[in-house]
Amino acid sequence: MAAGPKPLRADAARNRDKLLIAATEIFAERGLDAPLEHIARRAGVSIGTLYNHFPTREALLAAILPERLAALDRICAAALADPDPWAGFAGFLEGLFTLQAQDQALNDALVQGFTLATDVSQACHAGFVQAERVIERAKAAGRLRADFSAQDLVTLVWAMSQVIREGMDTAPDAWRRCLSFFLDGLHAGAPHSLPGAFPAPS
Amino acid sequence: MAAGPKPLRADAARNRDKLLIAATEIFAERGLDAPLEHIARRAGVSIGTLYNHFPTREALLAAILPERLAALDRICAAALADPDPWAGFAGFLEGLFTLQAQDQALNDALVQGFTLATDVSQACHAGFVQAERVIERAKAAGRLRADFSAQDLVTLVWAMSQVIREGMDTAPDAWRRCLSFFLDGLHAGAPHSLPGAFPAPS
DNA sequence: TACGAAATCGAGGGATGCCTCAAGTTCGTG
DNA sequence: CACGAACTTGAGGCATCCCTCGATTTCGTA
Known part of the structure; x- marks a missing residue:
């Protein structure tokens, strides 16, 4: 059965959004090789949190680029x-x-x-x-x-x-x-x- | 007076040539950003020697590219x-x-x-x-x-x-x-x- | 051959970026 | 409110590449 993606806790969802916004901006400015640390910083979040939500750079790109x-x-x-x-x-x-x-x-x-x-x-x-x-x-x-x-x-x-x-x-x-x-x-x-x-x- | 370039010792001249050959090859293969360590290694010489002869990447490029x-x-x-x-x-x-x-x-x-x-x-x-x-x-x-x-x-x-x-x-x-x-x-x-x-x- | 200058070596310190994980914090439910 | 699960944190290990410098080796000459 397609168990949908587990619902995120409120703060986690908020952080995820901030990360996606920051990533969209920074990737757009600097290209796909931009340091992930920059993205975490712009999102106001630690690098660990970024990796929590997106275990690889590709996962982050996959969340942004198709749209x-x-x-x-x-x-x-x-x-x-x-x-x-x-x-x-x-x-x-x-x-x-x-x-x-x-x-x-x-x-x-x-x-x-x-x-x-x-x-x-x-x-x-x-x-x-x-x-x-x-x-x-x-x-x-x-x-x-x-x-x-x-x-x-x-x-x-x-x-x-x-x-x-x-x-x-x-x-x-x-x-x-x-x-x-x-x-x-x-x-x-x-x-x-x-x-x-x-x-x-x- | 234009004091020409000081004559190099025999081994130094040999190493310089090996470095130029290696650099020409590696830059041609990998582009201008190729690690200098690779060049030293291919020349059979230590990284320190490379820096002795060419204090910067640009100096090395300047010795190769114009020709x-x-x-x-x-x-x-x-x-x-x-x-x-x-x-x-x-x-x-x-x-x-x-x-x-x-x-x-x-x-x-x-x-x-x-x-x-x-x-x-x-x-x-x-x-x-x-x-x-x-x-x-x-x-x-x-x-x-x-x-x-x-x-x-x-x-x-x-x-x-x-x-x-x-x-x-x-x-x-x-x-x-x-x-x-x-x-x-x-x-x-x-x-x-x-x-x-x-x-x-x- | 023996000496001093010239040249070489490569460990190591600095910078950047990736990724992890143990400790601490926050959330949401009972 | 209090508790456990979910989440966050950031220091720190790893890797790559840069470049330096004191110890060592090699060369050329006297």
Whole structure:
């Protein structure tokens, strides 16, 4: 029988919430490698208490990231609702990277992605599955080059994550410029030969 | 009077060479943050000896990286020697990223670049100055979009450095595919509006 | 060969971050 | 209120990496 999670004592529930809030803030600022001590301190709680509630860093991430990653669903839905499949695709990328730029934790998570705990990995996977529909629609409309694959989206996320990270302080809009170049290269029409391209489906 | 560097004792010179070789290898494998203890161990020398010869990590890097960064000069020269300015530009990028893919130290150095010691920073700067000529030539020939700037090259290096790093184990050619998309977007002709673009020179 | 300068060694102190656990505190119920 | 269970605490052990310095070894020369 699915015995639900035991009810927490009032003070414990309060501390758990404070920890989640602090963790969300600090991970967003400093990325997934932020020291857990910082989080405990910001929550006004001892490091031992943090470990009581979340025995590993991954457990803490699993409690935070899936909800944040759900923003991808909304972005994908908006992209699919756009009557113009290309505009939807471009808007999806814009939204995705805006999200990454606002939250280092997401920026890291989308890169490390599948090396993280199951819950986080699943949330990432779900996002990419949704994204695939945006990609396919733009390809079917003949607006996105046919040789762009979902794996290429992963690569693009790798690339932009670094532009976002490095530019954060000195060039917070560098990634938009970079994305524009990319989008111009992703448009259908006159794509040049591509190393590692799939053989065209028969 | 420029009193040259004092002549080293024979064993000291030998150890210095072993350290430089070990450092070149380890930095290339693990990046600029590799523990100095690893380097001393691979050189068959104690950590104290490493610090005797190179009092800081930066001093060690300054003894290694400028020579490696000189490869950029050769790549730029080859690019400028290409009769086709666009092919030269594309070949330059290909050569640059091949270099980064072969050597994590270079990959890191070209990203961190100007935050490093003077010697390294200068070598990076020299490379980018050379690169600017390749860019200008391709623009003058009307083959590279006019709104591509040298700063955009820096951003591109940021982007590709991460693709190279993340793909190293599982997708060592991902960066080539990514570069192709980029190049298709950098071609002159039908470039779309660009956020943060310079006002067109009058 | 024997001496002094040059070079090497590596234990150890400092910093940071992870994680644990025995002692103390707080909560909620009887 | 009083008691036991739930919860919190933070010092401290572990690990990694940094860097230093006094004791020791090696070199080159006289």
